[in-house]
Amino acid sequence: MKTRPYHHGDLRTALLTRAEQTLRDKGPAALSLRELARDIGVSHAAPSRHFKDKQALLDALALEGFDRFLGALTAARESGDAFADRLGAVARAYVGFATDNAALLELMYSAKHEPRASKELIACSQRLAALATGLVEEGQRRDEVRPGPVEGIMLPVMAAIHGFATLAANGTLPAEEVEQGLGATIAFALRGCAA
DSSP states (O other), rough: OOOOOOOOOOOOOOHHHHHHHHHHHOOOGGGOOHHHHHHHHHTTGGGGGTOSSSHHHHHHHHHHHHHHHHHHHHHTTOOSSSHHHHHHHHHHHHHHHHHHHHHHHHHHHHHHTTTOOHHHHHHHHHHHHHHHHHHHHHHTTTSSSOOHHHHHHHHHHHHHHHHHHHHTTOSSHHHHHHHHHHHHHHHHHHHHHOO
């Protein structure tokens, strides 16, 4: 009797873990439910108990990514007292997640813009915006951020951070320039928020 490497456990988690490895190593085009089943040693029909098709798998990966991403950003937001410290920590967590999970972050952002994006993906996107908005609102309450419409302050700040994270994650910036460039991006964002 053949021994299989996977037996009884959390098949959904095993599939998502292997799918994320494949995404990171080969990109989304290489993902196949049949190949994932083969890789973890289950029947080719087993993944259909959790994912009706490849798109459902990609959506689940994006949701899991958003949960981890939001967890990292929320923890960073709680570090430090001053707005500058919190924004710096959030920016560093954002860039850290992006560089460690470049393919996943790309999938997350593309999935939330799909016309048939799930309510869960849209909710994750809204939670991300709420985290950034809340950071600016808190800074305004403490007179550390200039008054004005929160979205008008938050959007350029997050665009700068996201843009820098994208450059760092896709290898456009040499690794030795990432830290210095991130510090400059944070300083630029803080000047735009200054009270």
